[in-house]
Amino acid sequence: MNDALYDQAIIAEARSKTGAGRLEHPTVTAECDNPLCGDRITVALGVEDGRIVDLAHKTRGCLLTQAAASLLARHAKDADPAKARELRDAIEAFLKGGEDERFAILTPVRNAKSRWDCVTLPFQALADAITDLERRA
Amino acid sequence: MRSIRQDFPAFDRLERPLHFLDNAATSQICRPALEALLGFETEDRSNVKRGVYARAERASAAFDDARKSAAAFLNAARPEEVVFTSGATLGLNTAAHILEHRLEPGDVILVSLLEHHSNLVPWQLAAERRGASMRAIPVTDDGRLDLDRLDELAKGVKIVAVTHASNVTGAVTDVQRLRAFCDATGALLVLDGAQRAAHGPLDVQALGCDLYAFSGHKCFGPTGIGVLWGRYDLLDSAPPFLGGGEMIRRVNIERSTYAPPPHRYEAGTPPIGGAIALGAALRWAMAQDWTALEEQERELAGRMLDGLAAMPGCRVYGSTGTQARIGVVSFELEDVHAHDVCQLMDSDHGVMMRGGHHCAQPLMERFDTVATARASLAPYNDAADVAALLDGLLAVRRKLA
Numbered sequence: 235m236n237d238a239l240y241d242q243a244i245i246a247e248a249r250s251k252t253g254a255g256r257l258e259h260p261t262v263t264a265e266c267d268n269p270l271c272g273d274r275i276t277v278a279l280g281v282e283d284g285r286i287v288d289l290a291h292k293t294r295g296c297l298l299t300q301a302a303a304s305l306l307a308r309h310a311k312d313a314d315p316a317k318a319r320e321l322r323d324a325i326e327a328f329l330k331g332g333e334d335e336r337f338a339i340l341t342p343v344r345n346a347k348s349r350w351d352c353v354t355l356p357f358q359a360l361a362d363a364i365t366d367l368e369r370r371a
Numbered sequence: 372m373r374s375i376r377q378d379f380p381a382f383d384r385l386e387r388p389l390h391f392l393d394n395a396a397t398s399q400i401c402r403p404a405l406e407a408l409l410g411f412e413t414e415d416r417s418n419v420k421r422g423v424y425a426r427a428e429r430a431s432a433a434f435d436d437a438r439k440s441a442a443a444f445l446n447a448a449r450p451e452e453v454v455f456t457s458g459a460t461l462g463l464n465t466a467a468h469i470l471e472h473r474l475e476p477g478d479v480i481l482v483s484l485l486e487h488h489s490n491l492v493p494w495q496l497a498a499e500r501r502g503a504s505m506r507a508i509p510v511t512d513d514g515r516l517d518l519d520r521l522d523e524l525a526k527g528v529k530i531v532a533v534t535h536a537s538n539v540t541g542a543v544t545d546v547q548r549l550r551a552f553c554d555a556t557g558a559l560l561v562l563d564g565a566q567r568a569a570h571g572p573l574d575v576q577a578l579g580c581d582l583y584a585f586s587g588h589k590c591f592g593p594t595g596i597g598v599l600w601g602r603y604d605l606l607d608s609a610p611p612f613l614g615g616g617e618m619i620r621r622v623n624i625e626r627s628t629y630a631p632p633p634h635r636y637e638a639g640t641p642p643i644g645g646a647i648a649l650g651a652a653l654r655w656a657m658a659q660d661w662t663a664l665e666e667q668e669r670e671l672a673g674r675m676l677d678g679l680a681a682m683p684g685c686r687v688y689g690s691t692g693t694q695a696r697i698g699v700v701s702f703e704l705e706d707v708h709a710h711d712v713c714q715l716m717d718s719d720h721g722v723m724m725r726g727g728h729h730c731a732q733p734l735m736e737r738f739d740t741v742a743t744a745r746a747s748l749a750p751y752n753d754a755a756d757v758a759a760l761l762d763g764l765l766a767v768r769r770k771l772a
Contacts, residue, residue: 239718240711240715240770240771245771271709271710271727271741271742272727272728272732272735272741272742274741295708296708296709296710297711298710298711346714349714
């Protein structure tokens with residue numbers, strides 16, 4: 235089970251660091267902690283005309299959190315914010331067994347429930363950022 | 372030679388070696404504790420202090436004996452100084468409750484950067500309720516309380532609440548110096564013994580502390596039970612913490628009068644089986660040769676520390692020496708997150724250890740890190756466990772670093 239948890243696809247996705255970095259002038263940022271381990275992710279969004287035109291994350295976390303953060307950047311960028319927020323529920327549904335090609339490389343995590351929070355953390359930060367954005371609007 | 376592992380049912384039927392190095396979180400239960408628990412639940416199960424039938428008499432007697440065992444383990448002046456709690460956390464919350472009415476606005480509670488959140492948050496809550504404030508003893512680079520700084524921290528201190536041994540660096544606190552500080556300032560001394568209690572019997576009178584808390588599940592007993600020891604006059608100086616049965620003397624609709632300690636702090640039916648099993652675990656501990664066990668732990672900790680020091684890209688948090696410490700060792704592998712280390716150590720190498728902030732976030736900040744990996748020793752660990760740890764870490768490093 236755990237061998238697969240650290241298979242090459244997940245390691246490669248984590249190392250790709252897709253979207254890692256910071257934005258000069260973000261429209262909104264949100265920070266999310268994993269209280270279990272103290273891991274922390276900050277997600278910054280640049281939003282224009284109802285679209286996420288820019289996304290950067292600063293991730294202090296394990297390989298699984300880093301892989302999830304890279305996936306987040308792949309799938310949230312260029313999306314409509316309300317649609318992007320649905321990724322939060324989508325990743326959870328995927329972990330519980332639902333089919334979703336976007337998250338296929340995370341399939342091994344389904345069997346490691348203690349690590350689900352590692353994977354949902356970036357998506358929670360994104361959802362928090364978008365909720366904040368809507369509250370301001 | 373008889374192995375101490377025979378006293379631990381966890382090792383009875385193994386399909387693969389059990390390299391259990393997460394003892395600072397929870398130790399394995401010893402056979403006498405498990406047998407006492409089973410004996411109570413099958414032969415004597417009934418409530419204590421109420422029933423007049425023989426079964427209930429036996430339960431009450433066994434419960435009283437458990438308190439006496441805990442008193443003996445702590446070298447308490449009398450069994451009535453032993454309060455059964457659900458664990459060290461409830462013990463420390465109760466300790467904060469007992470002492471908080473002594474606090475005036477502006478008074479200071481002195482804690483330290485080494486504290487587990489359980490010995491931090493209860494005092495923060497008490498400080499908030501009383502208008503008092505918190506102050507922390509700093510930690511040296513090798514993970515010990517920086518007691519040379521005590522004098523400059525003294526103003527207004529009414530309570531000193533610190534760990535007896537760190538759950539991150541393994542440092543054992545120099546209680547004598549804290550005692551001298553408390554004598555000079557008039558402060559009361561509370562020790563969090565959650566880690567230290569797993570390393571042999573204690574002497575609260577020699578330590579000179581005022582309150583002492585520990586958990587059963589870290590010292591070879593069951594979960595859900597722990598002890599708060601307190602000087603009797605101190606226990607008798609505060610109102611109850613929780614209300615309910617067992618803790619009262621007389622109840623009217625308007626108000627009630629309360630039982631003396633320890634029952635004042637034991638509202639409701641206690642965890643009877645847990646207390647009886649803890650008593651058995653503490654008697655088991657008192658029967659061991661702790662001079663030999665300490666020597667064994669020091670030897671294994673030394674191997675662990677030497678192996679980690681020789682590992683490229685490995686940083687040990689805390690002292691790398693084997694003196695004035697318990698066998699709790701925290702470290703980090705460069706570029707490998709602690710949770711990734713722990714997951715692979717289990718799946719690939721059968722080594723169970725802990726990764727995270729260890730409920731000691733202020734200390735993590737002090738060390739400018741987020742999470743460490745931690746290996747912690749118990750009497751049943753041996754050289755094979757340490758070898759599995761060190762070999763496994765090298766392999767994990769090759770895989771992920």
